[in-house]
Amino acid sequence: MxxxxxxxxxxxxxxxxxxxxxxxxxxxxxxxxxxxxxxxxxxxxxxxxxxxxxxxxxxxxxxxxxxxxxxxxxxxxxxxxxxxxxxxxxxxxxxxxxxxxxxxxxxxxxxxxxxxxxxxxxxxxxxxxxxxxxxxxxxxxxxxxxxxxxxxxxxxxxxxxxxxxxxxxxxxxxxxxxxxxxxxxxxxxxxxxxxxxxxxxxxxxxxxxxxxxxxxxxxxxxxxxxxxxxxxxxxxxxxxVNNYVLYKPYLHRKRQEASPIKSIVIIGAGISGASTAYSLALRGYKVTVLEKMPDVAMAASGNYQGMLYGTWSIFPNDTMELSSSSYRYSNFLVNKLLSSPEEFQPCGLIQLAHNSRQAKRNQQLLQGNFPPEFIQKINPQQVSELSGNLAKYSENSVFFPKGLWLNPPALINKLLSHPNIAVLTNQNVIKLEHLNNYWHVYTENDSFLFDKVVVCNANSIQQFAQTGYIKIRKIRGQISIATKQTEIKTVICGNGYITPNKGDKFTFGATFNFKDLSPDITTHEHQENLTMLGEIIPQLADCLDISELDGKVGIRASSYDYLPIVGPITDATQFNFNFAKLAKDRNARFGYQCNYLPNLYVNIGHGSKGMLTAPLCGEIIADYISGTPLPISERIRQSLHPNRILVKDLVHANE
The missing domain is CATH 3.40.50.150 (Vaccinia Virus protein VP39)
Known part of the structure; x- marks a missing residue:
C-alpha cells in the first residue's frame, strides 16, 4: 500500500x-x-x-x-x-x-x-x-x-x-x-x-x-x-497580544537581553548535562561541566546498552509531540557522533504485540499518518529472522527502521569532547549564590564564578535552595547483562526489552521500583528481568543462569507527570506570594509577569527516556540562553516549564 x-x-x-x-x-x-x-x-x-x-x-x-x-x-x-x-x-x-x-x-x-x-x-x-x-x-x-x-x-x-x-x-x-x-x-x-x-x-x-x-x-x-x-x-x-502572557504570565518566556556571555556552568555530567553543554558549545559558548563523581556518566546514564525509542500514539498529546521532535534529533546525533559497532548499532527495533492492548496500539500506528521510514508492518517470518527464530509473539508486530541501541557513556563522552567544553570531576556542588551579577558556585573544596548556571543533577535537584521546590520521582531500574552470543539482529520490545550483542554480551530489562532505592544489584530484580525476557523470548531465558548475570542499577529521575523539567528558575517564595490567587481560582488572571532568578536554568526529569529527550532539551536550554527560537511549540514549552510545579502546588493546595 x-x-x-x-x-x-x-x-x-x-x-x-x-x-x-x-x-x-x-x-x-x-x-x-x-x-x-x-x-x-x-x-x-x-x-x-x-x-x-x-x-x-x-x-x-x-x-x-x-x-x-x-x-x-x-x-x-x-x-x-x-x-x-x-x-x-x-x-x-x-x-x-x-x-x-x-x-x-x-x-x-x-x-x-x-x-x-x-x-x-x-x-x-x-x-x-x-x-x-x-x-x-x-x-x-x-x-x-x-x-x-x-x-x-x-x-x-x-x-x-x-x-x-x-x-x-x-x-x-x-x-x-x-x-x-x-x-x-x-x-x-x-x-x-x-x-x-x-x-x-x-x-x-x-x-x-x-x-x-x-x-x-x-x-x-x-x-x-x-x-x-x-x-x-x-x-x-x-x-x-500573546494570550499566554495575558492568561498565564507565570509561564511566559522572558526575553534575553543581548550581552556578552563569558562563562556557563553545567552541574551534572549525565546525558542531560552533556547534551546541554554540547548545544551551548556549538553556539560558541565556553562551558564548564562540574561532576561530583570520579568520571562522567556514572549514574543512571551509565548503562552498558540503551535504546532509542519513544512513546508513540496516533492521538495528539504532549508526550507524543516531544517524542516526535526528539526522535529525529537524537537519532541523527547518535549517527553523527558514534561510529564503532561497540558504540552503537542502527539495527532497527521491533515492538511485539505482547498483549491485546499493544496489538491494538500497533495497528493504530500502522494506520496513522507517519513517514515510511518511521514505522513499517512486519510479518511473522521477518520477526523470526530478526529475532534469531526466538521471539514468542510475531503476529501484529511493527518495525521501527531507525531504531537503534547505543552505549550511553560513549555518547556522553563524545558530546563532552567538544573543544569549548571543560569537564571537572570530583566536584560536588553544595551551594549556589548570586552576588554582584555572578553566580558563585561552591563545591566541597573550591568555588567558582559563572555568568549562567544550568542544573542537570537529576535526583539531587533539591539540594540547592533555589531549586528545592522541584519534586522528583525516584525510580530504581536494574538492567541485566548476559555473556552469550545470540542471533538477535534488532532491539526487541515487549513488556521489557532485549538488545543485540555488544561484543559477547547483551542487555535485557529493565525493572521499575518506586520503593527500594538501593544502588545494589539484586538477584530478585535479575529474576524480574528474566521473567520479562521469558515472555518475549522464552528459549533464551531458559538457558541463562541467573548466578552468571551481571547488571547495572540506576536511579531514574522522573517528574510526576513524566515530562522533563526544562527552563528558567523563579524565586519560589515570591512566586507563591505573587500568584497566590491560583489557590482559589486556577483561571485567575494577573496584570504582571513572573520574575525569574537571573540566569539560572534546569534540564532534568527525563526518567527512562533520557537518550530520547535530553539532547533536544539541551537545544531548548541553549535557545533560552541565546534568546533564539525554540525547537518546540509554545504549548510544549509551557508543559516542560519548571513553574508548572509551583502552579500545581497552588492549585491543589486546598484539596
Missing part, C-alpha cells in the same frame, strides 16, 4: 510541480535568481547580515519550506557574510513536505549549494508532524515545522527579523495567505524593524498586511511576473 505522508511531485520542463496545489515549486527561469531577487534583496539581507551587532542573532521566518531553495540561498549568504559568533535561526513551516528522495533529486540541480544541501539532506528524515531542529555549519539553525501554518503560527513565540511569505499562489493555496496567517506574522514581528517580501502582489494579501500594521511597497516581479510586494512593520495593532 502506498504511503501518502509525503506530497507527490511531477516534473514539467525540468521544474518540480505540485500535483496537490497544481503549481510549480519555483520559477522555471531560475530558482536561485528568483530567491535572491524576491527574498534576499527585498529584505536587504546581505547588508543586514554584515551589519549585525555583536552578540545579536538573526531570525528568518518562512511560510512554505517547499524545496528549501530560499533556505539554501540564505544559508550560503550567511556563511559568506556574517561574523563568526552570530547565529542564524531559520524557522520554516511546511504542511506537505517533499520526500527525502524527491528533495535530493531537486537539490542535485543546484551543485553550487552542494555543501549546504548535503548537510540538510543528512538530517531530512523522520519528519513526523511537529518541530524539527536541523543544524548547518557556521551557526545556522533550521527549525522545520511540519504542520498547518494556521495551527502552528499561534504556537510560536519569537521576533522575526525578516519574513519570507512563500506559499504556492494564493489562487492555488488560499489557506497560507488568509488573514489569520498575516495577523500572526505581525504578532511575531517588531515595529520599525521586521521586514517581509513575497513574490505575489495579490490585492487581498496586500490589504491584510496593511490591516495588521505593515507598510507595503510594490516592485517589478521576477521574470514574467508583473509585480511583487515587500515592506516592513511600522505599527503593531493593540489587538495583537
Amino acid at each position: 502506498k504511503n501518502n505522508y509525503y506530497t507527490d511531485i511531477e516534473w514539467k520542463s525540468n521544474t518540480p510541480y505540485s500535483t496537490l496545489h497544481q503549481d510549480i515549486y519555483y520559477s522555471d527561469e531560475s530558482a536561485i535568481l528568483e530567491s535572491n531577487y524576491v527574498f534576499i534583496e527585498h529584505n536587504n539581507l546581505a547588508q543586514r547580515f554584515y551589519d549585525l551587532p555583536a552578540d545579536k542573532n538573526f531570525v528568518i521566518a518562512e511560510t512554505g519550506f517547499g524545496a528549501g531553495i530560499n533556505f539554501l540561498v540564505s544559508a550560503k549568504l550567511w556563511q559568506q557574510t556574517a561574523h563568526h559568533n552570530h547565529q542564524l535561526h531559520y524557522v520554516s513551516i511546511e504542511k506537505n513536505p517533499l520526500s527525502p528522495d524527491a528533495l535530493q533529486t531537486i537539490l542535485q540541480n543546484f551543485p553550487e549549494y552542494n555543501e549546504i544541501s548535503q548537510q540538510l539532506l543528512e538530517q531530512y528524515y523522520l519528519l513526523l508532524s511537529g518541530y524539527h531542529r536541523i543544524r548547518i555549519a557556521k551557526n545556522i539553525f533550521l527549525t522545520l515545522i511540519i504542520a498547518d501554518a494556521n495551527e502552528c503560527l499561534p504556537q510560536l513565540d519569537f521576533v522575526a527579523d525578516a519574513w519570507f511569505l512563500d506559499g504556492f499562489s494564493p489562487s492555488k493555496n488560499q489557506d497560507i495567505w488568509d488573514e489569520n496567517i498575516i495577523r500572526n506574522v505581525a504578532r511575531l514581528s517588531r515595529a520599525n524593524h521586521t521586514t517581509f517580501a513575497t513574490y505575489t502582489s495579490s490585492g487581498q494579501v496586500r490589504r491584510n498586511l496593511e490591516k495588521y500594521g505593515f507598510t507595503v511597497h510594490k516592485d517589478k516581479g521576477f521574470g514574467r511576473k508583473r509585480e511583487m510586494i515587500y515592506g516592513s512593520l511600522t505599527n503593531t495593532p493593540t489587538t495583537i
Whole structure:
C-alpha cells in the first residue's frame, strides 16, 4: 500500500510541480535568481547580515519550506557574510513536505549549494508532524515545522527579523495567505524593524498586511511576473497580544537581553548535562561541566546498552509531540557522533504485540499518518529472522527502521569532547549564590564564578535552595547483562526489552521500583528481568543462569507527570506570594509577569527516556540562553516549564 505522508511531485520542463496545489515549486527561469531577487534583496539581507551587532542573532521566518531553495540561498549568504559568533535561526513551516528522495533529486540541480544541501539532506528524515531542529555549519539553525501554518503560527513565540511569505499562489493555496496567517506574522514581528517580501502582489494579501500594521511597497516581479510586494512593520495593532502572557504570565518566556556571555556552568555530567553543554558549545559558548563523581556518566546514564525509542500514539498529546521532535534529533546525533559497532548499532527495533492492548496500539500506528521510514508492518517470518527464530509473539508486530541501541557513556563522552567544553570531576556542588551579577558556585573544596548556571543533577535537584521546590520521582531500574552470543539482529520490545550483542554480551530489562532505592544489584530484580525476557523470548531465558548475570542499577529521575523539567528558575517564595490567587481560582488572571532568578536554568526529569529527550532539551536550554527560537511549540514549552510545579502546588493546595 502506498504511503501518502509525503506530497507527490511531477516534473514539467525540468521544474518540480505540485500535483496537490497544481503549481510549480519555483520559477522555471531560475530558482536561485528568483530567491535572491524576491527574498534576499527585498529584505536587504546581505547588508543586514554584515551589519549585525555583536552578540545579536538573526531570525528568518518562512511560510512554505517547499524545496528549501530560499533556505539554501540564505544559508550560503550567511556563511559568506556574517561574523563568526552570530547565529542564524531559520524557522520554516511546511504542511506537505517533499520526500527525502524527491528533495535530493531537486537539490542535485543546484551543485553550487552542494555543501549546504548535503548537510540538510543528512538530517531530512523522520519528519513526523511537529518541530524539527536541523543544524548547518557556521551557526545556522533550521527549525522545520511540519504542520498547518494556521495551527502552528499561534504556537510560536519569537521576533522575526525578516519574513519570507512563500506559499504556492494564493489562487492555488488560499489557506497560507488568509488573514489569520498575516495577523500572526505581525504578532511575531517588531515595529520599525521586521521586514517581509513575497513574490505575489495579490490585492487581498496586500490589504491584510496593511490591516495588521505593515507598510507595503510594490516592485517589478521576477521574470514574467508583473509585480511583487515587500515592506516592513511600522505599527503593531493593540489587538495583537500573546494570550499566554495575558492568561498565564507565570509561564511566559522572558526575553534575553543581548550581552556578552563569558562563562556557563553545567552541574551534572549525565546525558542531560552533556547534551546541554554540547548545544551551548556549538553556539560558541565556553562551558564548564562540574561532576561530583570520579568520571562522567556514572549514574543512571551509565548503562552498558540503551535504546532509542519513544512513546508513540496516533492521538495528539504532549508526550507524543516531544517524542516526535526528539526522535529525529537524537537519532541523527547518535549517527553523527558514534561510529564503532561497540558504540552503537542502527539495527532497527521491533515492538511485539505482547498483549491485546499493544496489538491494538500497533495497528493504530500502522494506520496513522507517519513517514515510511518511521514505522513499517512486519510479518511473522521477518520477526523470526530478526529475532534469531526466538521471539514468542510475531503476529501484529511493527518495525521501527531507525531504531537503534547505543552505549550511553560513549555518547556522553563524545558530546563532552567538544573543544569549548571543560569537564571537572570530583566536584560536588553544595551551594549556589548570586552576588554582584555572578553566580558563585561552591563545591566541597573550591568555588567558582559563572555568568549562567544550568542544573542537570537529576535526583539531587533539591539540594540547592533555589531549586528545592522541584519534586522528583525516584525510580530504581536494574538492567541485566548476559555473556552469550545470540542471533538477535534488532532491539526487541515487549513488556521489557532485549538488545543485540555488544561484543559477547547483551542487555535485557529493565525493572521499575518506586520503593527500594538501593544502588545494589539484586538477584530478585535479575529474576524480574528474566521473567520479562521469558515472555518475549522464552528459549533464551531458559538457558541463562541467573548466578552468571551481571547488571547495572540506576536511579531514574522522573517528574510526576513524566515530562522533563526544562527552563528558567523563579524565586519560589515570591512566586507563591505573587500568584497566590491560583489557590482559589486556577483561571485567575494577573496584570504582571513572573520574575525569574537571573540566569539560572534546569534540564532534568527525563526518567527512562533520557537518550530520547535530553539532547533536544539541551537545544531548548541553549535557545533560552541565546534568546533564539525554540525547537518546540509554545504549548510544549509551557508543559516542560519548571513553574508548572509551583502552579500545581497552588492549585491543589486546598484539596
